[in-house]
Amino acid sequence: MPLYAQLTRAIRFAIATGRLRVGEQLPTVRQLAVDLRVNANTVAKVYAELERSGILETRRGVGTFVSARHLAASHRNEHEKHLKELVDRFIEEAGAMGFSTDDLLDQLQSRRKKETSNV
Amino acid sequence: MPLYAQLTRAIRFAIATGRLRVGEQLPTVRQLAVDLRVNANTVAKVYAELERSGILETRRGVGTFVSARHLAASHRNEHEKHLKELVDRFIEEAGAMGFSTDDLLDQLQSRRKKETSNV
DNA sequence: TTACTTGTACTATCATCGTAGTACAATCCG
DNA sequence: CGGATTGTACTACGATGATAGTACAAGTAA
Numbered sequence: 340m341p342l343y344a345q346l347t348r349a350i351r352f353a354i355a356t357g358r359l360r361v362g363e364q365l366p367t368v369r370q371l372a373v374d375l376r377v378n379a380n381t382v383a384k385v386y387a388e389l390e391r392s393g394i395l396e397t398r399r400g401v402g403t404f405v406s407a408r409h410l411a412a413s414h415r416n417e418h419e420k421h422l423k424e425l426v427d428r429f430i431e432e433a434g435a436m437g438f439s440t441d442d443l444l445d446q447l448q449s450r451r452k453k454e455t456s457n458v
Numbered sequence: 459m460p461l462y463a464q465l466t467r468a469i470r471f472a473i474a475t476g477r478l479r480v481g482e483q484l485p486t487v488r489q490l491a492v493d494l495r496v497n498a499n500t501v502a503k504v505y506a507e508l509e510r511s512g513i514l515e516t517r518r519g520v521g522t523f524v525s526a527r528h529l530a531a532s533h534r535n536e537h538e539k540h541l542k543e544l545v546d547r548f549i550e551e552a553g554a555m556g557f558s559t560d561d562l563l564d565q566l567q568s569r570r571k572k573e574t575s576n577v
Numbered sequence: 578t579t580a581c582t583t584g585t586a587c588t589a590t591c592a593t594c595g596t597a598g599t600a601c602a603a604t605c606c607g
Numbered sequence: 608c609g610g611a612t613t614g615t616a617c618t619a620c621g622a623t624g625a626t627a628g629t630a631c632a633a634g635t636a637a
Binding site: 348351352354355356418421422423425426429430432433434435436437438440441442443444446447448450451454 | 467470471473474475537540541542544545546548549551552553554555556557559560561562563565566567569570573
């Protein structure tokens, strides 16, 4: 998986799980680039993409911050839509392998049980 | 989606749903290439990949056929494993979007209801 | 203003991937 | 055997995508 995709996921995940909170500042483009031994542009593109998605806000000369916009109702709807699309792709892919939606459900339920037993 | 992937899925799906049965002959590499207006090599690669997966068998000078191997117990186990891997990827991807396994289950169940209501 | 920090635009390079073209090898069948 | 049919190996081209280098622009703060 490409660097930029890994980074995007990591940030999204950090925000989704509350490890990065609304208003919090992220590392500088250059700083993070140095830390990850990556070009600054790569980080910049990730920040830009996440800004377009409405989950980051960037102010020149200041830095990049976790936005509050993604908590808005309209964004939650967007988000829901993305989940539906993900499930669609998932069902389709499984179908091409010869699995039914029920097969998926079974598998997913047994996976959920495993998760909850670890809690 | 690239041609070869589309073709692979189509064939897998046809076999999974019984539209292509064990022992049945598939079109010649060249013939299918002509039909799909595609290079013969593209078809050949798909056939080769599906043979490696054990769901096709090819005999030079004769043609390519649906194998019986994929009905064997060992292959069904392989297949099950692939489903698990798919579900893993799915859970992970959803997690990066901030969705839990339960969210997926809900969405999948409502999707299943829609399916059954159409039957 | 001026120096400094921040993000950004543009370009080039490199790798990867998908597809096609052409030539080859194995097999069948008369 | 010899021609026809099958799949296969090798190569090359084109497109796309990811990353890096460099230079620029916007904002901050002394």
